[in-house]
């Protein structure tokens with residue numbers, strides 16, 4: 560489904576964002592990307608839809624090269640990939656309905672998009688998607704009247720109407736409280752299990768990665784240093800990924816870390 564073949568990314572300032580990544584993510588997997596700040600998680604995720612262009616190697620989605628795609632091909636590939644980010648990216652002054660409908664824009668040419676000529680099916684899909692994330696009653700609410708958690712669930716609904724088989728989530732719960740975090744993660748689990756969508760999610764929280772992901776990939780300085788399931792992610796492996804400090808922090812700040820469920 561998603562294949563990285565010897566992928567490296569060197570930013571113009573010389574920083575190596577990714578180093579010789581070789582990995583394949585199969586359809587239906589729920590993959591968490593973990594690692595320290597600056598390890599390359601966002602670079603990894605955003606290179607999949609070429610928001611970040613790589614400098615070496617090739618990335619393929621469903622057999623099609625993202626790296627070599629021309630403008631039109633890239634548009635078609637991006638339609639297959641939903642993106643959920645930490646900042647939700649909603650048009651705040653627009654209704655929930657309009658924000659979710661915008662997930663359909665990739666299916667239309669420019670003029671239809673500008674005029675917002677959506678079909679009856681688009682409106683139906685919007686309703687269904689909002690039901691999936693438990694926000695049916697918010698259809699006509701202005702997005703800036705929603706809580707952060709609700710806004711994130713609207714952005715999930717927008718990715719759902721896009722009908723993309725792949726959903727990339729870049730730290731989608733970073734700004735949410737633990738209870739809302741749970742709801743958003745449960746939504747993602749549901750669409751993974753019931754709709755078979757491939758989820759690739761960047762997480763700072765190891766407990767969340769363990770709880771939800773079927774596979775965990777850890778990055779360090781742009782390279783993969785762990786690739787396995789939760790059971791294989793032992794304390795020893797965590798130390799390799801995060802350094803010794805992770806255990807000192809665990810011992811000294813257990814209340815703090817439990818409160819914001821970072822570790």
Ligand SMILES: Nc1ncnc2c1ncn2[C@@H]1O[C@H](COP(=O)(O)OP(=O)(O)OP(=O)(O)O)[C@@H](O)[C@H]1O
Pocket residue numbers: 570571572574575576594595596597598599600601602603
């Ligand atoms: N546009 C850019 N220009 C130069 N360097 C960059 C750019 N974006 C990221 N980097 C560098 O690339 C490396 C990887 O960054 P990236 O944002 O992918 O890490 P991350 O694991 O997602 O971090 P965080 O958890 O803080 O979001 C870092 O050293 C970062 O400073």
